Amino acid sequence: MVMNPVLDAPAVRWSIKWKLIAIITLLIVLLVSTLTYIQVASQKRIMEGDLDKRIELMKENLIERGKIFIINLSQQVENDIAAFNFSRVTEVVTESVRNNKDIKYAVLMDAAGKAIIHTQRPNLVQTVLSGVHDREALTQNKLTVLSYREENDNVIEIVQPVQISTKPWGVLRLVYKLGFLEQEIASFRKQIQKEIDNMIYQSMVTITAILCICLVIVYLLSARISKPLVYLTESARKLSRGDFSVSSDIQIRSRDEVGVLSETFFKMSSDLRDSYQKLEEYSKTLEDKVAERTAELKKALVDTAEARDRIDGIVKSVADGLVVTDIYNRVVLMNRTAEDLLGVRLSEVIDEPIDFAIQDETIRDGVRSTLEKKIPGYAFDFELPANDPKHPRIMRARTSVITDKQGRQTGIVTIIHDVTHEREVDRMKTEFISTAAHELRTPLTSIQGFSEIMLTRDDLSDQEKRRFLNYINKQSIGLTNIVSDLLDIARIEAERGFSLNKVPCNINDIVNQVVPYFREHTQKHQFEVQVPEHPVELVVDKQKMEQVLKNLISNAVKYSPEGGEICVLGRVTADCFEVAIADQGIGMTAQQVDKIFDKFYRADASNTAIEGTGLGMTIVKYIVEGHGGKIWVDSEVGKGTTVKFTIPF
Amino acid sequence: MPKKVMILEDDEATAELIKFYLQEEGFQVAVAARGNGFMARVVEYQPDLITLDVLLPDADGFIIFKELQENTHTRTIPVIFITVKDGEKEKGITMGASGYIIKPFNEQELKGTIKSIIDVEE
Numbered sequence: 061m062v063m064n065p066v067l068d069a070p071a072v073r074w075s076i077k078w079k080l081i082a083i084i085t086l087l088i089v090l091l092v093s094t095l096t097y098i099q100v101a102s103q104k105r106i107m108e109g110d111l112d113k114r115i116e117l118m119k120e121n122l123i124e125r126g127k128i129f130i131i132n133l134s135q136q137v138e139n140d141i142a143a144f145n146f147s148r149v150t151e152v153v154t155e156s157v158r159n160n161k162d163i164k165y166a167v168l169m170d171a172a173g174k175a176i177i178h179t180q181r182p183n184l185v186q187t188v189l190s191g192v193h194d195r196e197a198l199t200q201n202k203l204t205v206l207s208y209r210e211e212n213d214n215v216i217e218i219v220q221p222v223q224i225s226t227k228p229w230g231v232l233r234l235v236y237k238l239g240f241l242e243q244e245i246a247s248f249r250k251q252i253q254k255e256i257d258n259m260i261y262q263s264m265v266t267i268t269a270i271l272c273i274c275l276v277i278v279y280l281l282s283a284r285i286s287k288p289l290v291y292l293t294e295s296a297r298k299l300s301r302g303d304f305s306v307s308s309d310i311q312i313r314s315r316d317e318v319g320v321l322s323e324t325f326f327k328m329s330s331d332l333r334d335s336y337q338k339l340e341e342y343s344k345t346l347e348d349k350v351a352e353r354t355a356e357l358k359k360a361l362v363d364t365a366e367a368r369d370r371i372d373g374i375v376k377s378v379a380d381g382l383v384v385t386d387i388y389n390r391v392v393l394m395n396r397t398a399e400d401l402l403g404v405r406l407s408e409v410i411d412e413p414i415d416f417a418i419q420d421e422t423i424r425d426g427v428r429s430t431l432e433k434k435i436p437g438y439a440f441d442f443e444l445p446a447n448d449p450k451h452p453r454i455m456r457a458r459t460s461v462i463t464d465k466q467g468r469q470t471g472i473v474t475i476i477h478d479v480t481h482e483r484e485v486d487r488m489k490t491e492f493i494s495t496a497a498h499e500l501r502t503p504l505t506s507i508q509g510f511s512e513i514m515l516t517r518d519d520l521s522d523q524e525k526r527r528f529l530n531y532i533n534k535q536s537i538g539l540t541n542i543v544s545d546l547l548d549i550a551r552i553e554a555e556r557g558f559s560l561n562k563v564p565c566n567i568n569d570i571v572n573q574v575v576p577y578f579r580e581h582t583q584k585h586q587f588e589v590q591v592p593e594h595p596v597e598l599v600v601d602k603q604k605m606e607q608v609l610k611n612l613i614s615n616a617v618k619y620s621p622e623g624g625e626i627c628v629l630g631r632v633t634a635d636c637f638e639v640a641i642a643d644q645g646i647g648m649t650a651q652q653v654d655k656i657f658d659k660f661y662r663a664d665a666s667n668t669a670i671e672g673t674g675l676g677m678t679i680v681k682y683i684v685e686g687h688g689g690k691i692w693v694d695s696e697v698g699k700g701t702t703v704k705f706t707i708p709f
Numbered sequence: 710m711p712k713k714v715m716i717l718e719d720d721e722a723t724a725e726l727i728k729f730y731l732q733e734e735g736f737q738v739a740v741a742a743r744g745n746g747f748m749a750r751v752v753e754y755q756p757d758l759i760t761l762d763v764l765l766p767d768a769d770g771f772i773i774f775k776e777l778q779e780n781t782h783t784r785t786i787p788v789i790f791i792t793v794k795d796g797e798k799e800k801g802i803t804m805g806a807s808g809y810i811i812k813p814f815n816e817q818e819l820k821g822t823i824k825s826i827i828d829v830e831e
Binding site: 494497498501502503504505506508509510512513527531534535621 | 721723726730767794796811812813815816
């Protein structure tokens, strides 16, 4: 049995292993990235906070120093102003600014806002400053710290009111640069960045390391998971190809889902194998059965064909005519003999009604009445015209009802048997019996009569007595001959043949013994006997040979009632002795000659006065043939008959 | 003058037997063995009764009977068939035969039949 091959086994496109690896990688990257980000962010925040505090501290420090500086400076300025030493003021302030790197510039303004000193922009001296910061500073009446942005720099301005003799005079402003602070911040930020970078780098390394480990683990794990699955897949493929060897080699021993799956799978494949084996057994059994049935069927078919052929052969071989008709009196079948007898061909009359198919009315009536009267069948005779219109052929037809298994009539089979010969034989037998009876009656009449006379008459002379006894004796011999003929023919009929008592004898002697008997009994015939002068010795049954000669000569006498010459000629030929008995009698036609050796046949049945049982020639023929010889007849109507026979040496 | 009977019978012994019985009764008897020339002999002999065998080597008794009936010289002569043919008694009687005796016959049958037809002495 052939399994359907798995044509397109689906290939694994996204194996579990790679899926797992992808997912795990993604997860790890995500996780580590997130963690790194959080850490970096918080670190950065802390460091920024530190930076801010530091800057604040530095600012405060700067401011404190600036305050002290400006207080000192303002006292000097107040003093100098009080002393009206304005040059000195300018000198002091400019010097102070020059010596203090942190100070960007210093401005001294009077109460009206007029710049007295401006270290950064000397051109503004003696002008009233009207800037926002200028005016704000002018309003301050105590030490104030201002912070703002100026010319892209963050600056801190410390304002100190200047009082002369407790009277406000103006303000001293010192503007401090924060550049160093920014340098500090920048360097600090750089440091922070460096630390963050370091952290990220470490994270990356960690990620890579973890990832590698994870990948190895996942790879191993997934291999552990997918390997049995791959194996299972392969097994399933094998299974689907009808390879049940997989069911017996269980390689997976884990107790997880895959293990259970494998076990289940192998259990299943084992079951499948069992089922398949059973199925195969069944199918084999089935195939065997089918083969067996097929063989039986074939045999039955052959038998049927043989039976049909046999029946066909039988039907065809049947010497009798066979006509089968159906219940509607239509011709169904006809064998060759029937075709010939009825002068039709089955092909012409098949399925035709018998009225059309069969000319002879007797048959049609026979078939019809068998069907109508529902009798099992009966026999009837009919005549068919023959070549010789005087002697029609006599047919005996027998009808039989054909019934099927249920006993229903399905048709009639008519068997036509040519009984012409049988009837002829019957006729001849009847005639023979009658003739035989007549032949017996004639001698019986005289035997009975004369014996009675001799018993009842006392006055008979010796001469008379002798004459009567002679009649009785002769007629008794005649009776004996008839009875002997009958016995002979009975033996022939029984096919026992003759028991020939063959002894060597001189054929001339036999001839010479028989002829005188006829010479004595007929006056009208002259006997001419010609036999070789020398003795001819033959091994024969002497009595039977005498019977042959007597029969033949007696026939010659009988069938030449007008008398004439009867020749008995014996001559030696190459290998046998030939005897010819010729008469000049009534002779026979060729047809009569043909039948002369038939039992009971008499050449002229109408001429029954000619004695004889009609068995003589038959007996003669048997005797001659019993000696290995031949017998034949030449005859011509009105001229006479010659019978010749041979006896081999 | 005794009555004359003519016998047509081919079997010598049977003819002799019939002749013996009839002579015993005083008939004058003549025997013929052949159909050929029988008519002439009958005409010449002028019998008072004829017995005919039916089966003759050269003739048929019925045909001879017919000839006898047709001949003016013989038509009045009564005829008895004496034959082995037992199936044609009716035919013989119908044809006008005075008797039909089937062989083998006995003395009384023959003599009785003949005497019922003719007397020896008239």
